[in-house]
Amino acid sequence: MKKLLIIPAYNEADSLVDLVADINKSAPDYDYIIINDGSKDHTKEVCLENGLNALHLINNLGIGGAVQTGYLYAIRNNYDIAIQIDGDGQHNPAYLDALIQPIVEGKADFTIGSRFIEKEGFQSSGLRRAGILWLDAILKRSTGLDITDATSGFRACDQEVMHVFASYYPKDYPEPETIADLYRHKFRIKEVPVIMRERQIGVSSIRFFKPIYYMLKVTVSILISRLKRHKKVSEG
Amino acid sequence: MNLFTQIFVVLIVLAFLIYVVSKLRKEQIEFKYALVWLISGLIIMVLAIFPGILAWMGSTIGVGLPVNLVFFLGIILNLIISFALTVTYSNLKNMVYRVTQMTAILDNELSDKTNQGDEKKVTAKSNLKK
Numbered sequence: 450m451k452k453l454l455i456i457p458a459y460n461e462a463d464s465l466v467d468l469v470a471d472i473n474k475s476a477p478d479y480d481y482i483i484i485n486d487g488s489k490d491h492t493k494e495v496c497l498e499n500g501l502n503a504l505h506l507i508n509n510l511g512i513g514g515a516v517q518t519g520y521l522y523a524i525r526n527n528y529d530i531a532i533q534i535d536g537d538g539q540h541n542p543a544y545l546d547a548l549i550q551p552i553v554e555g556k557a558d559f560t561i562g563s564r565f566i567e568k569e570g571f572q573s574s575g576l577r578r579a580g581i582l583w584l585d586a587i588l589k590r591s592t593g594l595d596i597t598d599a600t601s602g603f604r605a606c607d608q609e610v611m612h613v614f615a616s617y618y619p620k621d622y623p624e625p626e627t628i629a630d631l632y633r634h635k636f637r638i639k640e641v642p643v644i645m646r647e648r649q650i651g652v653s654s655i656r657f658f659k660p661i662y663y664m665l666k667v668t669v670s671i672l673i674s675r676l677k678r679h680k681k682v683s684e685g
Numbered sequence: 686m687n688l689f690t691q692i693f694v695v696l697i698v699l700a701f702l703i704y705v706v707s708k709l710r711k712e713q714i715e716f717k718y719a720l721v722w723l724i725s726g727l728i729i730m731v732l733a734i735f736p737g738i739l740a741w742m743g744s745t746i747g748v749g750l751p752v753n754l755v756f757f758l759g760i761i762l763n764l765i766i767s768f769a770l771t772v773t774y775s776n777l778k779n780m781v782y783r784v785t786q787m788t789a790i791l792d793n794e795l796s797d798k799t800n801q802g803d804e805k806k807v808t809a810k811s812n813l814k815k
Contacts, residue, residue: 484789504789510782518786525790620782 452549453528454481455519457512458536462492465536466499476542482522483536486515510620512602517618520611532605539571540603544643549605557639559610559631561596562603570644580664584625587668591675592632597640599625610636625667629674694733702726721769725762 454472458465465483472481482502485492487509496503504518516533523531530549534540544562551557564570565581573581584599602624606614613634619626631638705722708714732739736751743751 502793504793506785506789508781508785510785514782514786517782518789521786522790522793620778 450530450553451526451528452479452530452532452545453519453523453526454479454542454545455516455523455531455533456481456483456536457486457515457519457533458483458488458492459486459509459512459515460488460490460492461536462488462490462495464538465492465495465501468536468538469499469501472542476545479532479542479545480528482519484515484518486510486512513618513620513623516623517614520614520618524608524611524615528608528611530605530607531611533602535602539646541644541646544603544641548603548641548643551639551641552605552607556637558636559606559638560604561598561601561628561638561640562643562645563596563598563601563640564643564645565597566640566642567644571647576660580660583664584667584671587671588625588628591671592629594628594632594638596628596638599628603643603645619670622663622667626670626674629671630677633674633677691733691736695730698726698730698733702730718773721766 454476456465456468469481469483472479480502482504483496485496485503485505487506493503493505495501496505504522506515506518510518519533520531530552532545532548534542534545540562548560548562551560564572572578581598581600585596588594588596588599604624610631613631613636614627617630628638702723705714705719705726709716709719732755739751739754743749743754746754748754748757
């Protein structure tokens with residue numbers, strides 16, 4: 450089984466080498482692709498000097514566009530499973546096998562690494578926690594799914610889900626909306642307990658003045674997702 | 686509206702229409718997007734030449750001052766055009782995203798191929814030495 454780690458990176462030049470070393474050590478049977486989202490620092494040079502496998506976007510597309518590039522790459526290179534993992538060190542590669550296990554066993558099409566099942570490790574700060582609880586509740590109301598960590602960016606999927614993501618992926622704050630999308634496409638979604646670390650370098654993509662837009666956008670998107678028609682995803 | 690105002694408006698609209706047509710001639714504007722401007726220009730011109738139409742429309746709909754009808758229709762038209770532009774912009778954004786993504790992927794595949802080519806050359810040479 451070919452497994453690909455999709456690592457979106459924006460100005461993460463300082464943490465990528467360590468992350469790839471960590472992956473090669475603790476998850477050697479996983480390929481990886483770094484998506485350099487038009488970084489303004491020397492991310493590209495670091496990748497070239499160290500021979501890291503990377504896609505260098507000529508424009509800054511934001512997290513959604515960057516991650517979608519990874520899914521396009523995964524499809525083009527015939528990967529069976531694609532895993533999204535942050536470039537800033539908050540996701541531990543040691544949990545990869547656990548994360549993809551339900552997919553390997555054919556029990557799920559899409560898995561989410563949740564830090565709120567075992568409630569261990571970095572639990573996020575108060576206000577952010579409240580936002581996540583709100584989004585979990587919105588997802589529960591509109592899909593009936595019991596998701597505990599809707600905003601988790603540590604996720605794995607099979608080939609069919611890759612095609613859905615390649616054809617449509619929200620451009621900003623994508624995670625909760627894609628869960629609603631996959632529910633609409635009748636995919637099986639499972640959460641897996643993981644322990645996350647506090648991000649080592651870099652800032653969260655959710656900046657100080659953005660939370661109002663974030664909550665509004667994601668809440669409305671989840672509701673709109675339920676209204677969309679079930680469209681057949683074109684292959685390739 | 687006196688004759689001077691009428692001529693003034695007609696001349697401005699005429700200049701505008703000529704400008705749009707010249708843009709079309711130089712292929713600097715898509716016909717699809719020029720059409721709405723051409724049509725609104727023509728409507729304004731007809732209304733300026735026959736102000737009676739506006740007065741009649743105003744009294745029929747129940748708008749006291751015909752000029753308020755002008756403002757109302759003008760704002761509505763602007764909103765429609767802005768909305769259409771937002772839709773167009775969203776489509777363009779999707780296309781730019783896909784182009785950016787594919788450029789990066791193809792660039793990666795190209796450098797892979799170039800590297801493989803080099804390796805082949807190296808092995809070919811080492812074979813020659815044998």
